[in-house]
Amino acid sequence: MRKRVRIILSLVVASFLLIGLTACNSGNDKVRIAEVTRSIFYAPQYVAIEKGFFKDEGIDVELTTVFGGDKVMTTLLSDGADIGLVGSETSIYVYAQGSNDPVINFAQLTQTDGTFLVSREAVEDFSWDQLKDSTFLGQRKGGMPQMVGEFVLKKHGIDPHNDLELIQNIDFANISSAFASGTGDYVQLFEPQASVFEKEGIGHIVASFGTESGHVPYTTFMAKQSYMDENPETVEKFTRGLYKAQQWIQTASAKEIAEIIQPYFEDTELELIEMSVERYKSQGSFATDPILDIDEWNNLQDIMDEAGELPQYVEHETLVNTDIADSVIE
Missing domain, CATH: 3.40.190.10 (Periplasmic binding protein-like II)
Structure with a gap:
């Protein structure tokens, strides 16, 4: 009986020591x-x-x-x-x-910028003026993707609010699914979504906003x-x-x-x-x-x-x- 009690006490002590060591080692x-x-x-x-x-x-x-x-x-x-x-x-x-x-x-x-311009149709010789009169599925108003997108469009002589139909009423998390379901001729996407769409034939990467906007x-x-x-x-x-x-x-x-x-x-x-x-x-x-x-x-x-x-x-x-x-x- 005493032997069993000693064993139990030893196990209890060992457990407390283990907990103490764990606490010391998790001081991050x-x-x-x-x-x-x-x-x-x-x-x-x-x-x-x-x-x-x-x-x-x-x-x-x-x-x-x-x-x-x-x-x-x-x-x-x-x-x-x-x-x-x-x-x-x-x-x-x-x-x-x-x-x-x-x-x-x-x-x-x-x-x-980390987004890429994705076109619904394959484009052999892309030029930015091809976006005129298109439907562009943009990002949230006031967010960096949208502001950089507009900056780049204007840089290429495109007024994002007059030269194309700009859609901005879709929540950030749902933009890619909206494009996949048929909304927009062009969309601005991060990786890996842009490459996934390209592989699945949903869209085609035609330009990088990152290379256009500078640091x-x-x-x-x-x-x-x-x-x-x-x-x-x-x-x-x-x-x-x-x-x-x-x-x-x-x-x-x-x-x-x-x-x-x-x-x-x-x-x-x-x-x-x-x-x-x-x-x-x-x-x-x-x-x-x-x-x-x-x-x-x-x-x-x-x-x-x-x-x-x-x-x-x-x-x-x-x-x-x-x-x-x-x-x-x-």
Whole structure:
């Protein structure tokens, strides 16, 4: 009987020790990220998770996809997430509304537009003027995809509100299915959806908005100023993990990257993922470091102004923190 009691006590003690060790080993900082969509465009983020670059820095990531920039910002402002991955224009909108806790851009992920122009019909010799008198299935008004789309159209002498029929009343998450069901002659899509449609014969990629619009802070990691003030070490460790992924991607092949991020696109063939990665790599869409510089910030506001969506001009230093990225790189 006494022997049995000793065994039970030993097991209890061992259990408490195991729990204690587990608690000590799980001392990583938990960071909740709300991403604006699930896209191969965000490959460096998935690489940072899958290659353990965040984990090596003591960061445990909880990733949630929240479709739409407005929804990401709502999640961030209501403390449903610590960090948002979304277009930098959203931080300007919040600031213009008079927020006393502004959202700060601290690490850039992508540096070009990530959408492609997809035509319903095959086009041998595409020219932008072919969009005149067509039906164009656009993106959400005030969002970066739509503003860049309008910027590029105007660059090619097309008035998006008079020279074609612009459809903007479809929710972001339903745009691809609307095109697949027959709405629109042209649509603006991210990868891998653009390549999937091309393979299935639903549409044909004819141009890249990324190569047409120049460098812009298209998607960045941002957080409320209060969160950054309260968690400076966490933000720095997060940025360092991201930078490691950005460096790795620069030397890795499209195939290597595709194999790493495939778990995030289980319904997409590896070959299509690789093709999409190669498209983004070849046009320099993935930022090579986390720094969001002044020229990119000003280009963003020029695009917003051209679209009539810039509520006010905001200085770079007001909503962008480059000190963290600078220290990580050094």
